[in-house]
Amino acid sequence: MSTLSAPPEAPAEEARVAPFSHRASCGLVTLEPFDPDPFAVPLRRWLSHPASSSWGMVGVSCDDVRRYVAGVVADPHQDAWLGRIDGEPMFFVETYDPSRVLLSEVHDAEPGDVGMHLLVAPAPPPDRRVPGLTSAIMAAVVRFVFDRLDARRIVVEPDVDNVRIAAKNDEVGFRVLGDVDLPGKRARLSVLTRDDAAAAHLAPEPMGWAHRHLVAKSLSEFSHERMIAPHDEGDGWWSLTVAGSAAAPGDATRASSDRPVVVYRFRARRHELEHWVVDEPSVRREIYGEPAELDALELVTELQADLGLPDELMATYLEELSSTLASAAAKRLRGGPTAEQLTTADFQTIEGAMTEGHPAFVAANGRIGFGLDEFRAYAPEAAAPIRLIWLAARRTHTHLALGAGLDEQTLLGAELGGPALAAFAATLAAKGLDPAEYHYLPVHPWQWQHRIAITFAADVARRDLVLLGEGDDEHQAQQSIRTLANRSHPERAYVKTALAIQNMGFLRGLSPAYMRPTPAINDWVAELVAGDGTLQEARFRILRERASIGYTGDAYHRTATPSPHRKMIAALWRESPVPMVAPGERLATMAALLHRDGAGDALASALVRASGVPATEWVRSYLHAYLRPIVHCLRAHDLAFMPHGENLILVLEGSVPTAVFMKDVGEEVALLASRDVPAAVERIVHPVSDREKGLAVFTDVFDGVFRYLAAILDDDGVLPAREFWRLVGECVDRHADEHPWLGGALDLRVDRFDHSCLNRLQLRDTRQMVDLADQSSSLIYAGTLANPIAR
Template identity: 65%
Template sequence: MSVLATATVYRLDTGAGRFSIEPVDPDHDAELVQEWLSDARSAFWQMGGFSVADVRDYLRGVADDPHQAAWLGRRDGEPTFLVETYDPARVLLVDVHDARSGDVGMHLLVAPPRGERVHGLTSAVMATVVRFVFDGLGAKRIVVEPDVRNEAVARKNAEVGFRVLRKIELGGKQASLAVLDHRAFDGSAVGAVMDMVSLHGSPEPGSHLRPEPMAMAQRHLVAKAIAEFTHERLLAPVVDGDGYRVDTVGSSYRFSASRHALEHWAIDETSLTRNIDDRAAEPDAQVLIMELQAELGIPDALVAVYLEEIASTLASGAFKAARGGPSATELARSDFQTIEAGMTEGHPGFVANNGRIGFGLDEFAAYAPESGASIRLVWLGVRRRLSHLSLSTGLSENELYTAELDPELLGAFADRLRGLGLDPEDYRYLPVHPWQWQHRIAITFAVDVARHDLVYLGEGPDDYRAQQSIRTFFNHTRPDRSYVKTALAIQNMGFLRGLSPSYMRATPAINDWVANLVASDDTLRAARFEVLREHAAIGYTGDVYHRVPSSAHRKMVAALWRESPVPRLQAGERLATMAVLLHRDADGASVATALVRSSGIPAEDWVRAYLEAYLRPVVHCLLAHDLAFMPHGENVILVLDEDVPRRVFMKDIGEEVALLADRALPEAVARICQPVDDREKALAVFTDVFDGVLRHLGAILDGDGTLREETFWRLVGNCVERHAAEHPDLESAVDLRAARFAHSCLNRLQLRNTLQMVDLANQSTSLLYAGTLANPISREAFPRLDDV
């Protein structure tokens, strides 16, 4: 291929520096390349034993072959990476890949770091090389075949949008054959950023804020707002021909919709129109809110805050629309963190669900979960006498640090403190969100930093990924290590996302108590139901704000560690956030249906397995122990085996678990005791599971033609009845087959107070109701239940 042998130097300016790519000079570059190949981190190239002469001969062979080429990449003039390109129809993949015209194979070697590691460099190099192969060499698709064991490369490939086709045997190794086309790259988080890059400048801020993606975000959010406000009986659409109509002050909205159990409305977004005095107008979510302010009951003093959260939700939606993202089928087959970054909806019920007020454009790209970017946490030394660290039983402070931090890093922390004339024994180590350090701690707590009560120790080396909760991070470098949940003083979905040191003091004890209860219960053990314990919590209390009776400033310097589910996986199992079951891709296809189809089992069997894994343990905890979780999609991790949910992990225990009966508890755990009557106990299932999760899933499967809604709810009823039949001795008076239950409304909470929806210490008193809902598994609906 002539495109492989061009001698043109390719240049690209990016936010990570100026990159150039030029043909390798075998005689001049062999010594440098041999040094790179001999590094242990280049082991997958299988050339670590090559001498300089061997490498020179190898590079000459590549240069002499018209179907291959080798390229040297520089960053700001310094040699940084090696690229090989080849024609897969003639080299390496001849017998294992059905090459198309325009396919170009690629290998990439990033030089081992010298001195301080540059954060994000590998991602920037990968994106630059992909752009070079597409634009500089004219490729239509890029083909790669990394060793299946090379997880680091697999992550970088996924980051730019490569799609794995299959595993192949290649040259004595098992490889993952993957391809990337222009559309997938442009739709990836990295590609979206690269599209902002010019040859002569830096990334153009806000390139996703264009009319087309914003129009898609507006249409989606207006449809969701009408559907959810109608569900909460704030609106009442009227029949209008073959569809429905909502009239507001100034506008008339028409749409087609299907209606489902629990007063759920599934609006066809493509059918939505808006008219002003019989003239067509574009849907606008902020205008809709202002038109409906009286019906929604938003106080005048808080409406601007809610409008800002709507604007931020639209900005996030436009980013996702511009990016595209994987199809439902691809996402269903993806790994744990690709799925996490692929979510587009946020909370299925809340309309303003991506507030993030406080983030700028750069911070959105760096820290939002949908960006898929790697993040390195900032570490602080906090003076021991002005802080507290609470730990699970059997875990010591030293064991925590040695499990989560490498010895070299701990040594560097100690050296940093000694260099300032401080005694390391006087300090604990606290992880901090980079945004929090820059915008809050270094400013709001400047005095504490100046007097060395808080000491900046630098970034840690592990790469983390933001989860859907935005302030919780999964360790991508060491998945066996704990999640880290940090304080983050941005406004998001009705809360300032801080962490209270005093409130978290009991978190490990609460988690221990719940974990012990779960482990001692035969039914929960049989279901392999587990909780991910928050086993350590740290908070700084030496600031002046802790002398104020009540202030959000008291929740800004704290963190906790939560167990990772990865070490608990068995062969053949993989993880997925349960939120993925409610996800639809850009074309409207659902991941739930994709999983059902790829599982190869009937939809009834798939749903039955899911309910046994998820609903049954939640019901059992309530009826046997009066224990309620907050089991929405983001708080539950599915364990899939051959694409079928077989068990779950429950998380976010310390902040959201509640004991709903008056029982004796250890003093450290007593705050979770929140007695309510039996009808309100039932809402732990009715509101949080039936209304919060299953009404959406049932409508999705029904709308896809995957499973009729009546059959879905019959399966739910069967699960509840089967549990009751197996536990006749339970004395609970909670009736999950009652005719109706109180309609607890989430958006009404946020609309009432956009700054703080509920009192976390007593959530029951904060609830708002809108009458009752018909129970879809009531005795009236299903007088007799049996397996479908």
């Protein structure tokens, strides 16, 4: 084993056996030391392919390959690695010390330089190809060389004429040092640092795509919310004329006071609920009649007056938009599984493959506070392993709330295990502290690094908060970025932590005071659900938040005016759905139904095709599992959830949705009529009129989910939108027919309903869209929408 891959004192053979694994968009990528028996056979096939001619080994025999690899492995300055995807051999990697091998005469090697060669198996037939596969492999290999081989820089030397490899190298951020002569070729010497790799998505091609995508989404959603009104030019074409920025970008010949005429032209289809599907490739921008680059930030500045965006909040919104652009570009560069592959993927692979964020919000991936490395480590799309940081929090300053029948020792024993608890107690005892005086509190590693260790330094110094270290389990960020699923033990609870980044109009903290009644609220809702026959028949279940914890001993809790600093140190534990599914059932976030892969193929359409059942039956099953319980809770119990895609987990049987789990109950459930409830549950009682009550279905389900899904199925030729909405009406009518005693309850077949707008909320106040304690008063309306299931 080369010293590139292990410390000099490590036994060589022992170091070679530890494989590397990384969950990428294409699946589980692993690298292991290359064993010529039996892998010389596929490697010979890969090397003999015309696409691998740059390796100079076309026509070699298996014995030639064995001898070649044996020579590499025998050299203390080189190594050979086999790469697999989901267990299948897919690529070959060589690593070497460029100060000793190949480049010693032409490269001024620096400590930590590692040379690298990559060979990917020849592409399969077009119908079996995975978009972005080579990019995903390249990114995983780069991560392997940096993380496992502890490289400071990666060095490559492709042939100067190898345009394809040059493009891949540029894609991940390699910088060209110059051309050098090597045996048999003129090579382009290039290097990659960790900073180069982290910023690879900030290149013209991925960012250009991200601008186009976000401009198209902006035109769609701002039109839907009636902040702009495109002009119908006929034959599916639309135009929008606006006054541009004070001077056209890069145009120094015009006075700065000029307000150029900017015109956007695009093709679009309009669906029910005034939903615009903008054809992204068709979007054009003109300034002074001349073609101009699409720029999502410029679009917002051009539309500032139409959007009602206050001057003092403009920069904050543009920053969230910039972060959303960067996130979109990174996802584009990463690639991902195809929609067809996702039809059989596991729960967390689907979760990590999502690309859009919230379907309605334009600035949907703000994450202000994350740096490049933290995007890579903590963003949901990275699907990277995260280990929670554990603190001991002094009991006198900490509140722990537990659900019915749960005690602290049972909770911690199930979530941490005996060895971890013993280690935590030993850490406290070694500091002369009594473990009995502390609760154990999980925090996000970003929160510890950037907030607790800095903003709460005094609390740590006086040992009201004590760092215990990383937990043993690896977690994965969910689409709700501060919620983490346990990958090491999927049966263990989700952990939701305070994460004080600015994201989609909120600082994502957790209030200890707000969390205090959460377990009691969840128990009350769970009891209601369990005792309702209609909900049980629909297999509607909630994932209870069984425990919450919050620290309040800091100075910020003693100030006269509340501040976001009071929401920095809190967490809750939510049930995992994994132990609750039966054999043959799979889980998927409901957000996946609105997902399109890199080729534009929709997962919802792929699921319908994979199910083998007619589209009408597939939609009926989905509506029975999702819409029927939401309607029933509202009409029978005046109970409203926040049922958007990230808050629902689908149960799939044969690719058909047959049941759902509702989550995020404590923060977002509401009783919309006066009812006698236990004192701990009173927080969720918010009586409203029937007109506003209906928005729990009209806005949150029809406008927030169905307008997208109906358009996807229609545009893909799977199910006409009018048929989709007919099935929605059928589901609502069937519920009314089967519950005649609710005849005086809310009517969901009215002609029109109030058009409640989400982007308008964020644009009004980019720091906090709504007051969680009084969300009703925060709503912004733009007239009414025609109800697609009106009588």
